[in-house]
Amino acid sequence: EAAVTQSPRNKVTVTGGNVTLSCRQTNSHNYMYWYRQDTGHGLRLIHYSYGAGNLQIGDVPDGYKATRTTQEDFFLLLELASPSQTSLYFCASSDDWEYNYAEQFFGPGTRLTVL
Amino acid sequence: AQSVTQPDARVTVSEGASLQLRCKYSYSATPYLFWYVQYPRQGLQLLLKYYSGDPVVQGVNGFEAEFSKSNSSFHLRKASVHWSDSAVYFCAVRNNAGAKLTFGGGTRLTVRP
Numbered sequence: 001e002a003a004v005t006q007s008p009r010n011k012v013t014v015t016g017g018n019v020t021l022s023c024r025q026t027n028s029h030n031y032m033y034w035y036r037q038d039t040g041h042g043l044r045l046i047h048y049s050y051g052a053g054n055l056q057i058g059d060v061p062d063g064y065k066a067t068r069t070t071q072e073d074f075f076l077l078l079e080l081a082s083p084s085q086t087s088l089y090f091c092a093s094s095d096d097w098e099y100n101y102a103e104q105f106f107g108p109g110t111r112l113t114v115l
Numbered sequence: 116a117q118s119v120t121q122p123d124a125r126v127t128v129s130e131g132a133s134l135q136l137r138c139k140y141s142y143s144a145t146p147y148l149f150w151y152v153q154y155p156r157q158g159l160q161l162l163l164k165y166y167s168g169d170p171v172v173q174g175v176n177g178f179e180a181e182f183s184k185s186n187s188s189f190h191l192r193k194a195s196v197h198w199s200d201s202a203v204y205f206c207a208v209r210n211n212a213g214a215k216l217t218f219g220g221g222t223r224l225t226v227r228p
Binding site: 004009031033040041042043044045048058061090092093096097100101102103104105106107108109 | 119121124147149151156157158159160163164166206209213214215216218219220221
């Protein structure tokens with residue numbers, strides 16, 4: 001059974017629209033991450049979180065908000081979507097980095113198109 | 116800050132041929148190093164990881180990688196590729212004082228039957 005799930009898998013919205021992407025993990029991990037994937041850029045970190053109520057700024061945070069409501073659930077919010085936010089979004093979870101590799105486990109991705 | 120460069124955006128090889136995908140990193144100390152694979156319409160899956168010890172590390176599906184401190188490299192290798200290895204491969208680095216992974220731009224591998 002998949003340990004990191006994302007919904008929706010595909011989303012189309014218009015410029016200025018509101019979008020919420022959802023992620024749930026059942027790995028019992030403290031860390032969760034949101035990335036965007038664009039050709040030539042690999043994956044770029046938007047926001048991440050260490051536990052419910054915690055939020056850390058990533059490398060490309062502009063235009064994005066995030067909220068971690070429980071240990072399992074992490075949401076990415078686009079309140080005024082723009083075409084530049086058309087991308088493939090991945091959620092991931094990991095163990096605490098103090099414990100060895102803290103490798104990240106990824107969800108299947110959400111493809112967002114902003115028209 | 117750490118960074119990762121994968122100089123080859125696309126690589127095409129014939130089935131049965133050997134493979135090397137290049138990865139160069141920038142970090143002052145020895146980082147945690149990872150190779151991930153992304154098959155079509157899927158998320159990323161871990162192939163292998165390295166931090167210390169034997170510089171050649173074995174991964175899944177016959178993949179291995181070799182760490183070189185002097186060259187700041189972590190190249191991925193496979194002795195004989197299969198058509199099912201066609202995918203995008205990402206090298207990633209994490210420093211030893213935080214949770215953030217930094218990814219390279221990825222290499223799209225196409226294996227010709």
